[in-house]
């Protein structure tokens with residue numbers, strides 16, 4: 001569906017700065033209707049890769065292309081949800097304005113946008129009473145559901161979830177993962193799920209790529225990668241149980 005070919009991103013490189021190869025020669029293809037987990041410890045280049053995929057940054061070299069599409073994808077095909085919902089939500093807006101913001105930005109009149117708000121919340125299993133709430137009246141997990149609902153308003157083919165469960169407690173994280181799993185089926189979308197916690201993806205992600213220092217170390221279906229890791233790095237991560 002979306003193919004990355006030898007994608008690299010360097011930062012710095014002016015006289016005094018050292019060059020940082022945040023993403024180094026990354027090639028893989030995201031398939032239709034899969035959850036693809038990108039795992040890496042802090043600084044491995046995961047967020048940079050996510051930003052390249054959604055077009056917030058341009059690669060230094062390489063290409064990112066939709067299969068069978070010549071020009072760049074329209075923004076609505078891709079939506080990204082970040083780790084910290086407070087940074088992407090206006091604290092003075094009620095939830096009905098937050099979830100419908102992309103619809104209104106794309107030109108839908110407010111009344112028609114509001115008419116879709118309740119069903120968007122329904123998709124993330126939040127009751128309609130949340131429409132009139134403000135972000136400070138919602139828990140962290142509920143705010144992430146609201147952020148997912150806002151992304152769903154654009155019917156994305158690809159949802160990039162950048163550490164969206166990392167700040168949540170384990171049971172809330174599990175609930176949000178279950179929600180993503182059901183949305184993959186009901187919405188027929190692909191989810192790029194970025195995390196530093198390898199131990200959270202069993203039974204959730206279809207495939208996984210392990211990234212270190214900007215380089216993909218290993219890629220494969222989740223069960224085989226967890227059962228028979230091919231690289232010493234992945235084995236060490238599994239032995240450690242968590243990233244350091």
Ligand SMILES: Nc1ncnc2c1ncn2[C@@H]1O[C@H](COP(=O)(O)OP(=O)(O)OP(=O)(O)O)[C@@H](O)[C@H]1O
Nearest residue numbers: 011012020022040041042043044045046047048049
């Ligand atoms: N704008 C920037 N300018 C210079 N270096 C950067 C910039 N953004 C990221 N880097 C560097 O690129 C590397 C990868 O960073 P990135 O944020 O992509 O990693 P990450 O895996 O998402 O880490 P984390 O999980 O801590 O967010 C790091 O060495 C980081 O210091």
